[in-house]
Amino acid sequence: MAEAIRTEPGYETRDISVRVVTWFAVGLVASTVVIFLVVIGFYRVLESVHPSPDAPSRIALHPHMIAPPPRLQTNETVDLARYEAAEKAKLNTYGWIDKEAGIIHIPIERAMDLITQRGLPTRGPGTQNASGVTPVQMQAQKAAATKP
Numbered sequence: 001m002a003e004a005i006r007t008e009p010g011y012e013t014r015d016i017s018v019r020v021v022t023w024f025a026v027g028l029v030a031s032t033v034v035i036f037l038v039v040i041g042f043y044r045v046l047e048s049v050h051p052s053p054d055a056p057s058r059i060a061l062h063p064h065m066i067a068p069p070p071r072l073q074t075n076e077t078v079d080l081a082r083y084e085a086a087e088k089a090k091l092n093t094y095g096w097i098d099k100e101a102g103i104i105h106i107p108i109e110r111a112m113d114l115i116t117q118r119g120l121p122t123r124g125p126g127t128q129n130a131s132g133v134t135p136v137q138m139q140a141q142k143a144a145a146t147k148p
Helices: 018-049 076-092 108-118 135-144
Strands: 095-098 103-105
Antiparallel strands (some): 095 103
16 A cells, blocks of 8 residues: 555644744743833832942942952962971060960970970869869859859
């Protein structure tokens, strides 16, 4: 049998209508435009009724501002050597940390010598801290203290 010549479209015509899909797409685009215009109009009404108390951004006022150049290290080796020298000076010299409170820093070698001579601080028997105050005494001090 010879094949019949097809005169029908190349898709199933009873499932979907091209005209309906086209009108739906046109309606979708038109409704998008209408919604866009309504939102813009609503924004302008609100902007005129409730103006912003803040000054406009300087970026908005001067859009052609030129950003400052980046602050790059020009000589990393010298910067690192300067940093290391400052850190070594802190570790190997005497100086004030807080003069009013009487807090100083001492060279690290001297601090290690003092720790080997005196030993590390230890807690007293039955205490929770190095102050020598027992937990019962701390509770009594807290109870006796006046509340602000």
